[in-house]
Amino acid sequence: xxxxxxxxxxxxxxxxxxxxxxxxxxxxxxxxxxxxxxxxxxxxxxxxxxxxxxxxxxxxxxxxxxxxxxxxxxxxxxxxxxxxxxxxxxxxxxxxxxxxxxxxxxxxxxxxxxxxxxxxxxxxxxxxxxxxxxxxxxxxxxxxxxxxxxxxxxxxxxxxxxxxxxxxxxxxxxxxxxxxxxxxxxxxxxxxxxxxxxxxxxxxxxxxxxxxxxxxxxxxxxxxxxxxxxxxxxxxxxxxxxxxxxxxxxxxxxxxxxxxxxxxxxxxxxxxxxxxxxxxxxxxxxxxxxxxxxxxxxxxxxxxxxxxxxxxxxxxxxxxx
Numbered sequence: 001x002x003x004x005x006x007x008x009x010x011x012x013x014x015x016x017x018x019x020x021x022x023x024x025x026x027x028x029x030x031x032x033x034x035x036x037x038x039x040x041x042x043x044x045x046x047x048x049x050x051x052x053x054x055x056x057x058x059x060x061x062x063x064x065x066x067x068x069x070x071x072x073x074x075x076x077x078x079x080x081x082x083x084x085x086x087x088x089x090x091x092x093x094x095x096x097x098x099x100x101x102x103x104x105x106x107x108x109x110x111x112x113x114x115x116x117x118x119x120x121x122x123x124x125x126x127x128x129x130x131x132x133x134x135x136x137x138x139x140x141x142x143x144x145x146x147x148x149x150x151x152x153x154x155x156x157x158x159x160x161x162x163x164x165x166x167x168x169x170x171x172x173x174x175x176x177x178x179x180x181x182x183x184x185x186x187x188x189x190x191x192x193x194x195x196x197x198x199x200x201x202x203x204x205x206x207x208x209x210x211x212x213x214x215x216x217x218x219x220x221x222x223x224x225x226x227x228x229x230x231x232x233x234x235x236x237x238x239x240x241x242x243x244x245x246x247x248x249x250x251x252x253x254x255x256x257x258x259x260x261x262x263x264x265x266x267x268x269x270x271x272x273x274x275x276x277x278x279x280x281x282x283x284x285x286x287x288x289x290x291x292x293x294x295x296x297x298x299x300x301x302x303x304x305x306x307x308x309x310x311x312x313x314x315x316x317x318x319x320x321x
Contacts, residue, residue, distance in 0.1 A: 029092030031056050031175055031206045032077060037086035039072050046072040047083070048230035054223065056174075059197075059207040061221035063214075063311070069230040070210040071108065071179060077208065078105055078177050090175075104173035106164050108180045108210075114153035118144055118163055121152060125170050133172045142166040142196055158189025165196065176200065178209035182216055194219055214308040224307070228315045238307055245313050246305030251278040251286055257296040264293070 030053035039047040047069040054060040062070045075081045077088060079099055090099050112121060122139070126132050139145055142162045147155065155163065161181060168176060181197070182190040197220055201207055211217050217224055218238045226234040226241070234241055253276050262269060266289060268279040280286035283302060290297055 028056060029089070030054055031091060032208065033089045033092075034073075034077060035087050035089075037073060037076055037083045037088070039069075039076060039081070040084050045230055047076070050086070050225075050227070050230070050232050052225045052232060052235060054206055054208055056206055057201065057204050058222040059201050059209065059220050060223045060225065061217040062208070062210045062225050062227055063212075063217050063307070064227035065212070065315075067229075068227040070227055073227070074177055074179055074208070074210055078103065101171070102174055104168035104171060104176045106161075106168040106176070106178045106181055108183065110164055112152045112163075114151060117149055117151055118155070119148035121163065122148075122166065122170070125167050129171050131172065133170050138166050138169060141169070141199065143192070156189070158185050158192060161185065161189070161193055162196065165193070169200070173205065175206045175208070178207060180210050180212065182211070182213065190216070214306060214311070218307055226311060226314060233314055234310070241307065241310050242305045246309045248279060248281045249283050249286075249305070250303045251280060251283075251290070252276070252301045252303070253278070253290075253295065253297065254299055257299065259295075260293055 033053040035051045037047055037050040038045070050069065050073050052060065052062075062073060064070050072081070076083045076086075079088075079095060088095060090102075116124070122135055122144075126135055139148070142165055144162060144166060147159055147163070150159075152160070152163070165178075165181070168178075178197070182193050185193065194216065197207065197209075201220075207220075209220065221238060224234075224236065224238055224241055225232045234245065236244065255271065255274050255276055258265075258276065262271075262276065265278065267286065270277050278286065283304075287297065
């Protein structure tokens with residue numbers, strides 16, 4: 001498969017050929033492992049020190065703001081660019097020429113021939129391989145049947161992303177790279193794409209994706225590597241990251257809900273825009289205390305920690321588009 005990718009003012013061509021199936025066995029090494037990757041662009045340190053691994057059949061998310069080094073890390077993992085330092089192992093061994101034969105890539109920005117239809121595009125790429133995915137299965141999997149006669153330049157953002165995902169899967173890869181797959185999609189198209197990605201993972205494929213979306217990362221990923229300034233600053237499952245870095249919850253109530261002196265509250269609290277925000281360890285215990293103090297909880301809202309809270313806690317800044 002030949003995919004053209006624009007990034008950092010460089011035009012990359014990635015050639016993917018056939019796929020060789022490798023059975024999943026217990027105690028096998030990670031599908032992909034990178035250790036102490038570093039990449040310099042002249043005097044700019046794009047990736048300072050990145051290490052992570054992903055096991056068979058799991059989805060790993062690289063999470064971080066623009067400039068964190070996610071795309072550069074992906075391009076090194078995909079064998080598009082070479083690191084200045086560090087090592088990359090595929091199934092426990094240094095990558096060989098067959099590595100590109102066994103992976104699929106959905107780039108963040110990709111151009112297709114406008115005058116071809118979706119069906120013609122799939123057939124063209126399908127013929128590039130000695131061993132390819134069944135086209136009917138691929139069309140069904142990526143929900144492309146209604147679009148087969150439509151030209152590529154007439155596709156919506158979500159439709160184009162489904163086609164690009166199909167092209168990334170056309171060589172039956174076991175390892176799939178997705179670079180911000182749902183950026184720019186409306187909520188319905190985004191959810192549709194997520195469900196397709198989940199089905200792909202259920203088939204046993206291993207996925208590495210970059211994303212700006214907290215919701216996307218929590219929905220799709222088994223493991224998260226949070227990146228900032230070219231480094232991995234936290235690594236774990238979404239649930240464990242939240243548990244480790246953001247314990248407790250926050251209860252918000254209007255100031256008028258309290259008849260007592262706020263200094264009598266057994267919680268840490270702050271006031272903002274007429275609202276009282278209480279920091280509590282356990283929600284049910286906090287509610288019990290508030291009820292015993294005759295606090296009106298009818299207008300209460302509760303916020304439990306999520307990945308965005310983890311990111312802000314670790315880096316001090318929100319994710320940027």
